[in-house]
Amino acid sequence: xxxxxxxxxxxxxxxxxxxxxxxxxxxxxxxxxxxxxxxxxxxxxxxxxxxxxxxxxxxxxxxxxxxxxxxxxxxxxxxxxxxxxxxxxxxxxxxxxxxxxxxxxxxxxxxxxxxxxxxxxxxxxxxxxxxxxxxxxxxxxxxxxxxxxx
Amino acid sequence: xxxxxxxxxxxxxxxxxxxxxxxxxxxxxxxxxxxxxxxxxxxxxxxxxxxxxxxxxxxxxxxxxxxxxxxxxxxxxxxxxxxxxxxxxxxxxxxxxxxxxxxxxxxxxxxxxxxxxxxxxxxxxxxxxxxxxxxxxxxxxxxxxxxxxxxxxxxxxxxxxxxxxxxxxxx
Numbered sequence: 001x002x003x004x005x006x007x008x009x010x011x012x013x014x015x016x017x018x019x020x021x022x023x024x025x026x027x028x029x030x031x032x033x034x035x036x037x038x039x040x041x042x043x044x045x046x047x048x049x050x051x052x053x054x055x056x057x058x059x060x061x062x063x064x065x066x067x068x069x070x071x072x073x074x075x076x077x078x079x080x081x082x083x084x085x086x087x088x089x090x091x092x093x094x095x096x097x098x099x100x101x102x103x104x105x106x107x108x109x110x111x112x113x114x115x116x117x118x119x120x121x122x123x124x125x126x127x128x129x130x131x132x133x134x135x136x137x138x139x140x141x142x143x144x145x146x147x148x149x150x
Numbered sequence: 151x152x153x154x155x156x157x158x159x160x161x162x163x164x165x166x167x168x169x170x171x172x173x174x175x176x177x178x179x180x181x182x183x184x185x186x187x188x189x190x191x192x193x194x195x196x197x198x199x200x201x202x203x204x205x206x207x208x209x210x211x212x213x214x215x216x217x218x219x220x221x222x223x224x225x226x227x228x229x230x231x232x233x234x235x236x237x238x239x240x241x242x243x244x245x246x247x248x249x250x251x252x253x254x255x256x257x258x259x260x261x262x263x264x265x266x267x268x269x270x271x272x273x274x275x276x277x278x279x280x281x282x283x284x285x286x287x288x289x290x291x292x293x294x295x296x297x298x299x300x301x302x303x304x305x306x307x308x309x310x311x312x313x314x315x316x317x318x319x320x321x
Contacts, residue, residue, distance in 0.1 A: 045274040045275070045300070048274045048275070048300055048302060049274070049302060050302075052273075052274045053273075053274050102300075102301070102302040103300030103301055103302045103303075104300070104301060105244075105245060105301045139282070
């Protein structure tokens with residue numbers, strides 16, 4: 001009986017630890033990085049080789065217009081409202097900014113500052129990324145036949 | 151002579167001979183370390199062994215190719231090195247692409263699920279026409295591997311990698 005109780009206690013402990021990791025970490029990151037989208041998986045190669053397909057990146061939210069600079073890698077919401085793009089800023093205007101994927105030849109159409117969701121969380125001037133961890137998201141995206149820019 | 155006497159005295163004091171102690175130790179070892187498996191453990195081990203056998207079979211049965219491409223200067227340049235030994239995408243200038251095809255046939259008696267995995271520097275440059283699909287018994291399919299040389303590629307660099315085509319039995 002005591003052995004069963006001990007196993008049950010261990011099981012509950014593991015469930016609590018797992019739940020803390022699964023729900024607590026994203027909530028903590030969301031609070032720390034000041035964005036509802038703190039983590040994202042790269043599902044295309046438009047920022048190759050800086051960011052590769054399957055990488056997980058961290059997004060720093062609440063970025064003011066004055067804080068953005070040319071060369072920053074930003075995440076913005078596309079006009080359709082449901083997809084996001086991560087590209088590098090190549091030009092800054094008064095009302096709009098222009099981005100370009102490192103692997104692309106041409107810049108994107110200008111976007112409004114309101115579309116900017118955040119900037120990549122950088123360490124030593126480079127976006128912090130975890131390789132391969134987003135591969136499951138990429139595989140799921142490919143299986144659904146969807147190909148995004150993030 | 152004195153030593154012998156002492157030994158006997160020790161045995162007498164404990165009441166256990168050296169051989170008897172060894173026998174008990176062996177019995178304890180048998181009981182603690184070589185416990186017969188229960189039925190559920192045998193079933194679990196059977197399925198675990200089966201799982202590992204399937205993993206080994208899938209890994210050995212996979213088609214493995216070395217893939218390579220060289221980024222060259224200029225524009226509109228495509229140099230193809232035709233070979234069946236590896237997926238050589240030749241020399242590509244920035245903005246150009248080349249295609250290699252691989253035909254796979256399911257010769258097994260059961261449908262197989264195809265998974266294409268790309269690894270290495272070239273992995274991000276290759277687009278696979280079809281991935282994660284089922285191939286019925288006797289069915290044949292051609293997969294197009296398109297390598298695109300992006301604007302950010304380093305001219306003069308050879309990008310290498312490997313492509314694995316896994317066939318997972320779907321029973």
